[in-house]
Amino acid sequence: MEIVKLKDERELRAVNREFSLGEYGESWTKLERYLFIEIYNVIKDFYISRSDENIKGFSSESILLNLPVNKLDKTLFKKSQLSRDLMNASEGLSKKQIVLKTLKDDGQWGFRFISMFPDIGYDPSTDKNNMIVKIPSSIYEQMVPIESYCQLDLKLLSVFGSGNTIRLYEIFKSYAFKKLFSIDFNELRKLLGFFNEGSYQEWKHFNAKVLKPAVKDINSHKQYDIEVFYEKRRGLDKISFTIKTHRAQDLSKIQVLNLNESIAGSRYFCES
DNA sequence: GTTGAAATGTATCTGTCCAA
């Protein structure tokens, strides 16, 4: 695993804590996660009125955005293989979907499959500086409730060894403002997606294979962000977590944008 | 305080999957 060098400047990303990349699909490569975060960042900047320079179009149906290729963190790509890595990660993202399933008492299944990035591309002959990403409204609407945002350390997301750690880091960060919070074992399994899969039904297995290694991983980088302590009393389902923040983050810059307001310098297409 | 059962923690092994 890559060792993070101690630097003062950390790059933070605000991510809606109700909308986790850890929940959708089991296998995300690091580059797919990274591109997801960068796409997310463009949308977040737009919705908090920080920047709309990368928004090509916006309607009630979808949002179309530019992802500047030259601003991507080159250290995450293989040398001289940026374009190929980018294509592979984009292809991976194009296959990601949100799956919503419900089972009624009478045995009937309800379902909805939504592609997260139905149109993602890069055409250097047209625009060599930007990738184009189109996101349906049903996806980006899940991204925008600003009051639910928490700030994630981008470097940490790229360094964590497993998806379990990333998802738990997101969960811990979303509760970090509380300092102390409790959650039932099965509720935590649901958040991690294990409940539906039926995995880790016993606490000792869950603790040994998921929680403990993830907390150890997160705490090994505590100087950049948070340190996690937890306790589960015998016979109780409740797990008590204490989150210690070692590096304060500035939340004051995040503001809520009223979507009914007109956007200054609007170049967006409106729904007909 | 002692005891013993139950719960929990830890170490280790096997098998699977995936990327290099």
Added chain:
DNA sequence: TTGGACAGATACATTTCAAC
């Protein structure tokens, strides 16, 4: 083909807690 990550099972050690 190989090595690493991970899930799951098992055996054994340790801790907890209620009953006495």
